[in-house]
Amino acid sequence: MLRIAVQSKGRLYEDTMNLLKETGIKINSARRTLLVQSANFPLEVLYLRDDDIPECVASGVADIGIVGENEFVERGEDANIVKRLGFSKCRISLAIPEAVEYTGVKWFDGKKIATSYPNILRKFAEKEGISMDIHVIQGSVEIAPGIGLSDGIFDIVSSGSTLVSNKLREVETVMKSEALLICNKELTTEKQAVLDELLFRMQSVLVADDKKYVLMNAPSDKVKDICAILPGIKSPTILPLATEGWTSIHTVIDQKHFWEIVNQLKTAGAEGILVLPIEKMIL
Ligand SMILES: Nc1ncnc2c1ncn2[C@@H]1O[C@H](COP(=O)(O)OP(=O)(O)OP(=O)(O)O)[C@@H](O)[C@H]1O
Ligand SMILES: O=P(O)(O)OC[C@H]1O[C@H](OP(=O)(O)OP(=O)(O)O)[C@H](O)[C@@H]1O
Numbered sequence: 356m357l358r359i360a361v362q363s364k365g366r367l368y369e370d371t372m373n374l375l376k377e378t379g380i381k382i383n384s385a386r387r388t389l390l391v392q393s394a395n396f397p398l399e400v401l402y403l404r405d406d407d408i409p410e411c412v413a414s415g416v417a418d419i420g421i422v423g424e425n426e427f428v429e430r431g432e433d434a435n436i437v438k439r440l441g442f443s444k445c446r447i448s449l450a451i452p453e454a455v456e457y458t459g460v461k462w463f464d465g466k467k468i469a470t471s472y473p474n475i476l477r478k479f480a481e482k483e484g485i486s487m488d489i490h491v492i493q494g495s496v497e498i499a500p501g502i503g504l505s506d507g508i509f510d511i512v513s514s515g516s517t518l519v520s521n522k523l524r525e526v527e528t529v530m531k532s533e534a535l536l537i538c539n540k541e542l543t544t545e546k547q548a549v550l551d552e553l554l555f556r557m558q559s560v561l562v563a564d565d566k567k568y569v570l571m572n573a574p575s576d577k578v579k580d581i582c583a584i585l586p587g588i589k590s591p592t593i594l595p596l597a598t599e600g601w602t603s604i605h606t607v608i609d610q611k612h613f614w615e616i617v618n619q620l621k622t623a624g625a626e627g628i629l630v631l632p633i634e635k636m637i638l
């Protein structure tokens with residue numbers, strides 16, 4: 356039985372549980388239970404505060420964990436990164452009051468900065484050759500300058516709306532972060548085998564996440580032009596339609612490319628374009 360530490364509630368919870376669900380692993384989410392065994396996979400889920408996940412995995416209390424890169428780097432615990440999971444993307448940035456003129460990173464020299472990430476900030480200050488008065492607070496960091504607690508902040512930014520509503524502006528991005536799958540450095544062969552199977556399933560889900568299955572019809576003499584536009588994984592599938600002189604073209608493309616090429620496809624003669632989600636991809 357492999358034990359995974361996940362966040363019990365918060366920004367990582369939903370995407371983590373969705374990922375596990377899409378890998379076909381059933382977890383009865385009786386949320387008051389802190390340790391739950393899967394009904395159909397040798398996995399046990401331990402629900403924790405995200406702050407505690409790196410240490411828990413490093414010490415072997417859990418074998419693997421899903422945690423934000425920011426928290427993993429901040430804690431400096433000794434565990435391996437198995438996979439970058441691509442969700443909970445954010446950046447950890449320095450921000451100052453909107454009205455204050457910013458003169459570059461030296462502005463921070465001697466300033467008081469509120470943060471929940473003192474270690475990451477201290478390393479940044481050392482690298483830049485400046486010294487900051489780092490004031491650690493666990494939450495509501497963005498209100499610190501407004502109430503006279505600090506000159507600036509160092510915190511998570513995603514859309515930037517929390518900064519705007521607190522009249523702050525982001526001036527330095529120190530690190531980018533996303534959810535990570537981490538593991539203990541000394542897994543037994545048996546546990547490693549379970550992790551390999553889990554990883555294989557996760558990869559199949561994550562690869563499929565940003566791909567779409569695209570189908571379209573076109574006059575047969577346009578097929579060559581259309582295929583030249585399609586950035587498919589391999590060559591597209593070409594099938595004759597019942598109507599003489601018409602062809603159906605099927606392919607898989609990156610979601611982000613679809614809107615770039617849809618007009619070109621129409622101009623080239625494609626009709627009845629369908630875009631379908633892909634649940635899993637085994638490459
Ligand atoms: N606005 C955001 N957009 C994207 N990712 C975010 C955002 N805020 C936080 N994250 C990511 O999600 C992680 C968890 O954030 P959350 O706010 O749930 O933490 P928390 O309040 O410390 O939770 P806990 O109660 O578990 O200690 C962060 O460490 C970061 O990696
Ligand atoms: O740039 P934005 O999109 O506004 O996101 C950034 C905010 O999101 C997180 O807080 P969250 O909303 O999770 O609440 P919390 O402070 O209770 O953790 C983070 O601590 C920032 O305050």
Ligand SMILES: [Mg+2]
Pocket residue numbers: 404405406
């Ligand atoms: Mg936390």
